[in-house]
Amino acid sequence: MQVEIIDISYDGCGVGRVDGKVVFVPRTDIGEIVDVQIVKENSKFSTGKVVKVLKKSKSRCESKCPYFDECGGCDFQFLDYGREIELKTKILENELKKVNFFEKIAVFPAKTRFNYRNKIKLTYVDDKLGYLKSQSKKVIDIDFCPLAESEINDAIMVIKKYLKKYKYQNLKSVTFRKSDESVLISFLFSQKEKFFYDEILGDFVVGVFVGDVLESNKTVLTSIFHQKECHKTILCKKIPVDFASFFQVNDEVASCLYQTIIKNVAGKKVVNAYSGQGALSLLLAEKATKVVGIEVQKSSHLIAEKLKTSNMKNINGLVEKELSKLLKNENYDIIVLAPARAGCEKSGIDAIKNAQIKEIFYISCNFSTLIRDLKLLCEKYKIKSVQVFDMFPSTANLEVLVSLEKII
Numbered sequence: 001m002q003v004e005i006i007d008i009s010y011d012g013c014g015v016g017r018v019d020g021k022v023v024f025v026p027r028t029d030i031g032e033i034v035d036v037q038i039v040k041e042n043s044k045f046s047t048g049k050v051v052k053v054l055k056k057s058k059s060r061c062e063s064k065c066p067y068f069d070e071c072g073g074c075d076f077q078f079l080d081y082g083r084e085i086e087l088k089t090k091i092l093e094n095e096l097k098k099v100n101f102f103e104k105i106a107v108f109p110a111k112t113r114f115n116y117r118n119k120i121k122l123t124y125v126d127d128k129l130g131y132l133k134s135q136s137k138k139v140i141d142i143d144f145c146p147l148a149e150s151e152i153n154d155a156i157m158v159i160k161k162y163l164k165k166y167k168y169q170n171l172k173s174v175t176f177r178k179s180d181e182s183v184l185i186s187f188l189f190s191q192k193e194k195f196f197y198d199e200i201l202g203d204f205v206v207g208v209f210v211g212d213v214l215e216s217n218k219t220v221l222t223s224i225f226h227q228k229e230c231h232k233t234i235l236c237k238k239i240p241v242d243f244a245s246f247f248q249v250n251d252e253v254a255s256c257l258y259q260t261i262i263k264n265v266a267g268k269k270v271v272n273a274y275s276g277q278g279a280l281s282l283l284l285a286e287k288a289t290k291v292v293g294i295e296v297q298k299s300s301h302l303i304a305e306k307l308k309t310s311n312m313k314n315i316n317g318l319v320e321k322e323l324s325k326l327l328k329n330e331n332y333d334i335i336v337l338a339p340a341r342a343g344c345e346k347s348g349i350d351a352i353k354n355a356q357i358k359e360i361f362y363i364s365c366n367f368s369t370l371i372r373d374l375k376l377l378c379e380k381y382k383i384k385s386v387q388v389f390d391m392f393p394s395t396a397n398l399e400v401l402v403s404l405e406k407i408i
């Protein structure tokens with residue numbers, strides 16, 4: 001079936017129409033004409049797979065990754081980086097129309113499109129270690145990931161050798177995180193299983209976990225082999241890292257994002273909601289008169305407590321519970337919101353709307369929850385500017401910073 005691509009969907013798929021029905025075609029550019037095989041269909045739309053490109057975008061290029069055709073990890077490696085940025089910005093512009101924002105967006109591309117990820121999580125199934133195949137639950141076995149920092153790629157080879165020797169039955173995934181000192185590695189099992197410590201692992205295995213997810217309070221830590229404290233340095237601040245705590249995945253772009261916010265807080269009282277391990281709070285506290293971080297996760301909160309300065313306070317709790325209590329007792333000038341993909345709870349947004357905060361910086365990596373939350377915030381606030389930071393080159397994701405001011 002022949003499809004002309006006329007638009008781009010919020011998750012980076014080309015959009016066409018056949019007999020009036022929408023067809024989503026991953027890995028196509030606007031203006032292309034493609035021969036498509038339908039792989040999924042319902043009454044409203046179909047999803048197609050490119051069989052042949054009949055009219056090619058001038059931005060189409062060879063992917064640098066040998067796994068790109070099969071792997072579901074990346075979306076835009078078939079296009080040059082300039083076009084990737086154009087398309088991602090267009091997706092965001094389309095979404096922002098829903099909150100009546102039609103102005104120009106400032107774009108900060110990444111300096112490097114590859115070898116930027118300081119953390120990757122690989123799935124382990126049937127002796128294969130890698131990412132899930134596009135539109136399937138099968139794992140594509142990889143020797144390296146072009147998006148990962150090179151030290152992580154060295155570590156992948158070590159771990160693959162190790163896994164060939166110890167064929168674990170219940171291993172679900174292996175996570176790699178690059179710190180200043182070494183690559184930290186953790187193994188996640190679905191059930192308790194004897195873990196073999198082998199010299200080949202060197203001294204970088206940090207944890208063996210049993211549970212569903214790392215980065216959640218539900219993960220049960222069963223043992224730690226290596227207690228050495230590791231750090232990440234961001235804008236000259238040395239931050240302790242562990243596996244349970246969130247850290248932005250792209251050091252260069254995270255620094256750029258943080259710098260943009262810090263510029264605005266001199267002499268102000270700031271709430272840093274969803275503050276994670278406190279790196280941003282610490283940076284804000286250098287300029288602001290007072291910074292209060294709110295973070296639910298205990299291990300992140302404990303790191304933030306280690307970083308605490310005299311004008312910094314950390315609250316361990318839910319933003320939707322703690323914010324109204326905080327704002328009832330004291331007035332703040334600025335709030336930074338950096339929620340996870342799920343966005344903010346309505347009660348947290350209500351607490352902001354009922355207080356006297358003049359300015360909001362909303363950091364988001366999820367367009368749909370961002371727009372949902374902006375709709376509520378815009379009842380009392382006006383969007384001043386939107387800036388995008390390409391935290392995740394080669395994928396359809398972007399980090400967005402929306403600055404809002406109170407309507408007087």
Ligand SMILES: C[S@@+](CC[C@H](N)C(=O)[O-])C[C@H]1O[C@@H](n2cnc3c(N)ncnc32)[C@H](O)[C@@H]1O
Pocket residue numbers: 246247248274275276277279280294295296297300317318319320338339340341
């Ligand atoms: C995207 S991270 C941002 C962390 C930090 N601002 C940064 O830039 O590194 C979101 C953080 O919010 C925390 N979190 C998620 N839901 C929360 C809630 N309802 N209340 C408080 N913290 C929450 C997570 O544990 C995580 O540390």
